[in-house]
Amino acid sequence: xxxxxxxxxxxxxxxxxxxxxxxKFGTSKIGGMVxxxxxxxxxxxxVVAVTPPIDPAAFPWVIAAGITHFGYKFFLTSAxxxxxxxxxxPIARGAAPMLVALTGxxxxxxxxxxQQNLAIGVLAAGILLMARGVFxxxxxxxxxxxxLGSALATAAYTLIDGSGARISGSAFAYVGWVFIADGVxxxxxxxxxxxxxxxxxxxxxxxxxVIASLASYAAYAISIKAMTLAPIALVAALxxxxxxxxxxxxxxxxxxxxxxEKALASLVIVAGVVLTRL
Numbered sequence: 001x002x003x004x005x006x007x008x009x010x011x012x013x014x015x016x017x018x019x020x021x022x023x024k025f026g027t028s029k030i031g032g033m034v035x036x037x038x039x040x041x042x043x044x045x046x047v048v049a050v051t052p053p054i055d056p057a058a059f060p061w062v063i064a065a066g067i068t069h070f071g072y073k074f075f076l077t078s079a080x081x082x083x084x085x086x087x088x089x090p091i092a093r094g095a096a097p098m099l100v101a102l103t104g105x106x107x108x109x110x111x112x113x114x115q116q117n118l119a120i121g122v123l124a125a126g127i128l129l130m131a132r133g134v135f136x137x138x139x140x141x142x143x144x145x146x147x148l149g150s151a152l153a154t155a156a157y158t159l160i161d162g163s164g165a166r167i168s169g170s171a172f173a174y175v176g177w178v179f180i181a182d183g184v185x186x187x188x189x190x191x192x193x194x195x196x197x198x199x200x201x202x203x204x205x206x207x208x209x210v211i212a213s214l215a216s217y218a219a220y221a222i223s224i225k226a227m228t229l230a231p232i233a234l235v236a237a238l239x240x241x242x243x244x245x246x247x248x249x250x251x252x253x254x255x256x257x258x259x260x261e262k263a264l265a266s267l268v269i270v271a272g273v274v275l276t277r278l
Contacts, residue, residue: 001230001238008222009235010273013242015219017089019212020076020242021249024085026208029077031200034190035209036216037073041183043217047176054168054177061164062174066181068157073186075149083143086250086262087134090243091147092154094127099155100236119275120237126268127243133261161224162232171225179217237272244269 019036026032079088098120134141161178168174190198200206226235244266250256 009238012219012222014245015215017242017245019215022208022212024080029080033077036213037183037186039213040179044176044179051173052170054173058168062177065160065178066185069182070185072153075146079143079146082140086247086256089246090130092150095151096154098124100158100233123237123272126265130265158236162227165224175221
């Protein structure tokens with residue numbers, strides 16, 4: 001992984017933590033995610049209009065990505081109904097790199113060095129340490145099945161998107177199509193399920209939605225492009241440093257508790273990032 005790709009993935013990690021924070025601390029979590037999906041689909045249309053067309057063979061991957069993204073968003077927002085950003089986010093994101101790496105051994109052409117595998121392992125250890133506080137701190141365990149469902153969906157779309165982007169011939173155009181599919185699926189299903197009341201009416205919610213959508217699209221596009229330049233499992237693992245950013249946002253911006261356990265887990269995660277660069 002080159003230094004420029006390394007820095008780009010770190011930027012994507014921060015942006016991912018930022019849009020999650022905006023969803024978590026908005027007045028309506030499902031409503032905020034619907035806004036994000038609508039605006040994301042609109043940005044996808046713009047990107048598709050100004051980028052070269054993708055290979056038609058990539059469209060099944062686009063549909064599969066849209067389906068898994070719906071699962072990711074549904075489970076994530078449900079988890080945020082029951083837990084803090086600094087607990088839900090590590091669990092939701094933490095299991096994904098291990099699932100990606102394990103699956104990649106059997107289904108992907110990428111090969112990882114021993115050091116890269118060690119880096120993934122260290123990152124996974126830090127993430128799991130961050131997540132265990134749900135038991136130690138007496139927090140609601142109802143967040144666990146939703147957070148784990150989100151992790152499974154994350155692993156699935158990571159593998160789908162990495163392969164789909166390579167087949168498409170244009171990573172950014174592929175991202176545009178995925179955002180269209182994602183927005184159509186999530187918005188349509190939520191409107192059919194919960195009715196028009198799911199759409200927030202206040203301007204503040206829409207302003208936050210615009211910021212979250214821009215951050216979400218930038219984070220996603222950077223990550224997909226990186227997956228065409230470096231091993232998918234390594235990009236996926238490095239992207240999980242967004243957990244560190246999420247914990248800091250939860251602590252500094254929203255007053256969530258910073259325990260010694262969280263601080264130690266953060267240091268372990270940083271160690272994993274350093275290992276990816278040695």
